[in-house]
Amino acid sequence: MTACLSLRNVAIGYDGVTLFDGIDLDLTGGSTTCLMGPNGVGKTTLFKTILGLLPPLRGQILIGGRDITTMRREQIARHIALVPQAYQGDPSHTVIDIVVMGRTARLGLFETPGRNDMAAARRALDALGIAGLADRTADRISGGQRQLMLIARALAQDTDIIVMDEPTASLDIGNRLALLDQVRALAARGLSLLVSTHEPEQAFAIADRVAVLGRMQRFEVGAVDDILTAPRLRSLYGVELCLESTPSGRRVVTRSPAPPQAVSEV
């Protein structure tokens, strides 16, 4: 299958200073790739670069074969939507108004959202089961509902690629599992997802492939089981850990060896 997003030997960073180099990645439709790496390694910076908010310092980023440096911001936004870590807009806006903002890249310069755009926003809310929240303001819904609202905004944007920046970071276990179901459902609809996470178990649950921004600028990408091995996770995060399988076959991370007793007998 041809890639909808390709990164060829890309370097990312700020003001000409390279943060990470040598990133090669292909995203195809109907698949989920998890992006992992320690704090501060450059995951969000990579997202900003893919979205055209920061120029790549080297290499090429291609959407459908076209170099993004030749595309305007709204052209990129017709292909790639972002689900940020948190909503940072005006909290007095209603959910439906925020979701319809996902249509902005599809509107002309002075055009306001029309009937079709409102319908797309309502379909997105429906798909996520939060149609009942449409007229509430963003400060009157829960953190989990706000996260679903941000996914609805990305859906309304009607792109073939969605990138999600640690989408479960502030969610309770119920909303976390519901969100992972949504990610699986979006991939099943043919979308291509790139999801950053600090949780290996989440990658096991949703990803076809894992891309790792590792220490010493070592970039690796491959099938989940090939990439997420205990030795690689130990060196990536600098902690002793083991990978075990539950009777149902789910992969879980455990601490290894058991931490020493806090109080020893005298």
Ligand SMILES: Nc1ncnc2c1ncn2[C@@H]1O[C@H](COP(=O)(O)OP(=O)(O)OP(=O)(O)O)[C@@H](O)[C@H]1O
């Ligand atoms: N606007 C900026 N200008 C210069 N440096 C920045 C800027 N934003 C972030 N950085 C630096 O770039 C590095 C990578 O940051 P980034 O947010 O991409 O990391 P991350 O992998 O997403 O981290 P985390 O897992 O903690 O969210 C950090 O050292 C950060 O301090």
